[in-house]
Amino acid sequence: MRPTVAWLAGALLAACSTNHAEGPPPPDSAQAAAFLDTVEAHTFDYFWDLTNTANGLVPDRSPTPSFSSIAAVGFGLTAYPIGVEHGYITRDQARQRVVTTLRFFWTARQDSTTAATGYHGFFYHFLDMNSGARYQQVELSSIDTALLLGGVLFCQSYFSDPADATEAEIRRLADSIYARADWQWFSPRPPVVSLGWHPESGFLAYDWRGYNEAMILYILALGSPTHPVDTAAWSQWTGPYQWGTFYGQTHLGFAPLFGHQYSHVWIDFHGIQDPYMKAHGIDYFENSRRATYAQRSYAAANPGGWTGYSDRIWGLTASDGPG
Structure with missing residues (x-):
């Protein structure tokens, strides 16, 4: 994997040191810390308690019955190491959940049929919580795959024990899942990346241009060790x-x-x-x-x-x- 990004072990909570006059003063530090601890704990509980332990799929919402969101899986994969650092779960509990999830995404069906989980290394926006197959008629999603990959690579960085076989497997699976994503295929109007693809109708007519959540998408696409997009993609994205x-x-x-x-x-x-x-x-x-x-x-x-x-x-x- 290219050393394109620095993966963080936690959320970015500190404000930049400049321009503080533009916002309200910071709250009492002890009160703010207690509040953030509570938010972190409840957020972690969502991912830990509601994930399908057989395949690692995370529901899009709760308490109503839900399909899985692959972006939610990416956030869940990020939450597990943070849970270890906070003492919510053990390291072994986290790596077992993570390796189950990565094994599912590496072995899940990848082809152009409507019953697959993904295609060309990308995954459908929503998946059936149990089978892991495409949910209804949703699109193969470039951005949601990128958010999933964020969690995958976070775990690759965190589980770094060279003596542990499960952690070594996590790193290998993470490399394989990232390398399989064919960003060039997902760029029918190069150098920019399309929003999505349907097996019934092909690529969506829209591409990722202009500021939004797709920064991570282009960083991953530019840094791909196997199918990188052209470097002009970034200037095309920032153009609007x-x-x-x-x-x-x-x-x-x-x-x-x-x-x-x-x-x-x-x-x-x-x-x-x-x-x-x-x-x-x-x-x-x-x-x-x-x-x-x-x-x-x-x-x-x-x-x-x-x-x-x-x-x-x-x-x-x-x-x-x-x-």
């Missing part, structure tokens, strides 16, 4: 960027909060600037920090009059609600 001021924060815009968060789960963007960010004098971490404050200010202003929105209940993202 929109810089503006949103609720007092000047930053690269994307409305939902998840677009400013997902890639940061695995990659530390402190001090990393492409030409666009260098021209604007910030990095992607600072951009996400500003976007977060803008979200909070929006919820406090609550121009849509939604019940419950405030400076303490905020953060529009891909989720249910408000109803």
